[in-house]
Amino acid sequence: MNVVLINPPRINPSRADFPPLGLGYIGAVAQQAGHQVAILDAAAWSWDELRDRLIHSPLPDVVGVTCWTIERGQAWQVLRLARELFPQAKLAAGGPHASAFPEHVFIKTPADYVVIGEGEHTFRELLDAIAGGGDVSAITGLAYRLDGKIIRTAPRVFENNLDSLPMLLHEQFDYSQYNGLYDMSRRAAAVMTSRGCPFQCIYCSSSAYWGCKMRKRSIPSVMAEVEYLYHEKGIRAILFFDDNLLIDSRRCIELSQALLERKLDLTWAAEGTVKIELETLKWMKKSGCYRIDFGIESGSPQILKNIGKKFTVEDNCRAFELCRQADIKPNAYLIVGSPGETMHTVKETIQMMRKIQPERLLPIPQPGLWILPGTELYRMSLEKGIIKEEDWLNSDETFFYTAEYSRNDLQKFADEFNLQNQKTMRGSILRRLASKVLRDKDKDAIRQWQRRLRNLLAKIAK
Ligand code: B12
Numbered sequence: 001m002n003v004v005l006i007n008p009p010r011i012n013p014s015r016a017d018f019p020p021l022g023l024g025y026i027g028a029v030a031q032q033a034g035h036q037v038a039i040l041d042a043a044a045w046s047w048d049e050l051r052d053r054l055i056h057s058p059l060p061d062v063v064g065v066t067c068w069t070i071e072r073g074q075a076w077q078v079l080r081l082a083r084e085l086f087p088q089a090k091l092a093a094g095g096p097h098a099s100a101f102p103e104h105v106f107i108k109t110p111a112d113y114v115v116i117g118e119g120e121h122t123f124r125e126l127l128d129a130i131a132g133g134g135d136v137s138a139i140t141g142l143a144y145r146l147d148g149k150i151i152r153t154a155p156r157v158f159e160n161n162l163d164s165l166p167m168l169l170h171e172q173f174d175y176s177q178y179n180g181l182y183d184m185s186r187r188a189a190a191v192m193t194s195r196g197c198p199f200q201c202i203y204c205s206s207s208a209y210w211g212c213k214m215r216k217r218s219i220p221s222v223m224a225e226v227e228y229l230y231h232e233k234g235i236r237a238i239l240f241f242d243d244n245l246l247i248d249s250r251r252c253i254e255l256s257q258a259l260l261e262r263k264l265d266l267t268w269a270a271e272g273t274v275k276i277e278l279e280t281l282k283w284m285k286k287s288g289c290y291r292i293d294f295g296i297e298s299g300s301p302q303i304l305k306n307i308g309k310k311f312t313v314e315d316n317c318r319a320f321e322l323c324r325q326a327d328i329k330p331n332a333y334l335i336v337g338s339p340g341e342t343m344h345t346v347k348e349t350i351q352m353m354r355k356i357q358p359e360r361l362l363p364i365p366q367p368g369l370w371i372l373p374g375t376e377l378y379r380m381s382l383e384k385g386i387i388k389e390e391d392w393l394n395s396d397e398t399f400f401y402t403a404e405y406s407r408n409d410l411q412k413f414a415d416e417f418n419l420q421n422q423k424t425m426r427g428s429i430l431r432r433l434a435s436k437v438l439r440d441k442d443k444d445a446i447r448q449w450q451r452r453l454r455n456l457l458a459k460i461a462k
């Protein structure tokens with residue numbers, strides 16, 4: 001069968017940093033099962049461009065669409081467009097939001113199926129059933145329409161052996177069309193070496209979706225993907241997108257050693273939590289790691305407790321100090337507007353920022369915490385009456401936690417935070433610039449520093 005998988009156009013179409021990995025994974029199982037697969041990443045396309053590409057694709061038997069909460073309206077629209085253009089095709093949705101509210105997908109769109117949760121096995125079985133004209137009722141992890149009713153089958157059990165899944169369809173992605181890493185001019189790809197996170201931060205839907213048990217791919221399986229990307233796609237930088245690559249120090253060292261053994265000209269970055277040891281960081285550095293993004297979120301002990309973070313402000317400061325010792329750039333993800341936030345807790349975060357001096361600070365663009373389905377924050381918000389389940393249906397907006405402050409008040413917190421942090425960053429960038437430029441022989445790094453200096457001078461001029 002012809003299978004077309006679509007990542008919807010963004011609300012403001014723009015190039016994505018990386019291709020849609022989830023569609024790459026389900027595309028790979030479909031291809032392995034003998035189907036012709038085309039993945040259309042329409043993130044940067046207008047609706048006209050998507051329509052045009054669809055009209056010129058081979059007539060699909062099945063169209064699959066990914067559906068995130070923030071872009072659910074876009075996903076609804078793609079499913080309607082697919083029905084309009086291909087009345088004969090079967091339509092399936094998947095991804096975090098479709099999985100949280102399969103019924104909503106059927107109300108808002110003409111979709112035939114929703115794949116709930118981890119998609120590979122369910123999608124493969126669904127394609128088999130569609131191809132054979134068979135019954136789907138025995139497929140776990142599925143919702144579908146039957147005689148005007150919506151049927152939901154038993155939940156799909158997670159695949160424990162991630163190595164048994166085929167490598168995602170990198171071959172379908174043109175890596176020159178993605179932004180890659182913001183601080184690296186090398187061609188970059190994203191790789192996931194594990195699924196699931198043992199923590200349960202109240203705002204995060206990741207552990208709710210993927211489970212609290214971390215399932216890890218073997219190092220040889222990860223290396224096979226890295227080598228493919230290196231040799232076949234010209235990739236020279238990797239972002240390990242795992243929720244928590246650093247949590248297993250031994251595995252992290254093994255991964256670093258495997259990268260070193262291959263002698264690839266490769267740099268890499270990762271996301272992680274702050275419990276980390278110097279020895280691990282040194283191995284990571286040796287193998288090409290140049291940056292770690294930490295989800296530290298707040299510098300207030302009370303807020304960390306309120307949002308379910310299992311780490312302290314001291315842990316955060318220590319991780320940043322160790323990264324500096326290992327010569328890896330530490331970055332901070334932060335939140336302003338968590339439950340219990342006050343101007344005092346915002347100032348505690350500003351104080352911590354002065355101490356840790358992250359390499360790059362993302363200004364807080366949207367004050368307040370996003371409410372995502374499946375999270376503790378969502379349950380709290382339902383209880384406090386900030387949101388009702390039908391709000392997801394009646395609007396395509398994103399919803400924020402506003403039980404304690406209005407968005408306007410939260411904006412004041414964010415403004416104060418951004419202002420203070422700009423001052424902190426200017427000082428720290430100048431200091432680091434002076435010491436780094438003297439040491440750096442790497443052309444990429446020197447170009448980056450030049451760029452930063454230009455930006456900084458432009459800001460000062462303003
Ligand atoms: C990488 C990533 C990104 C990258 C995306 C790069 C890319 N193109 O893939 C970037 C950095 C751009 C990003 C941005 C954001 N992200 Co993000 N991101 C992730 C992350 C870490 C990994 C996603 C991934 O690749 N997973 C691995 C693949 C295998 O999983 P998957 O895509 O979900 O697909 C599987 C299933 O969902 C299903 N499936 C998915 N689609 C389909 C479609 C069909 C037809 C079928 C059958 C099955 C199916 O099958 C797949 C295989 O099992 C996840 C966390 C996580 N651990 O998943 C968060 C996550 C997806 N992001 C999240 C959020 C909130 C965001 C942002 C809104 C953050 C922000 N404040 O800006 C933005 C929104 C971006 C946008 N769309 O506009 C939330 C989404 C929650 C939700 N309910 O939608 C997650 C779950 C993390 C969290 N904190 O809760 N993100």
Ligand code: SF4
Nearest residue numbers: 197199200201204243
């Ligand atoms: S925010 Fe990070 S540490 Fe917390 S549950 Fe989500 S993935 Fe895990």
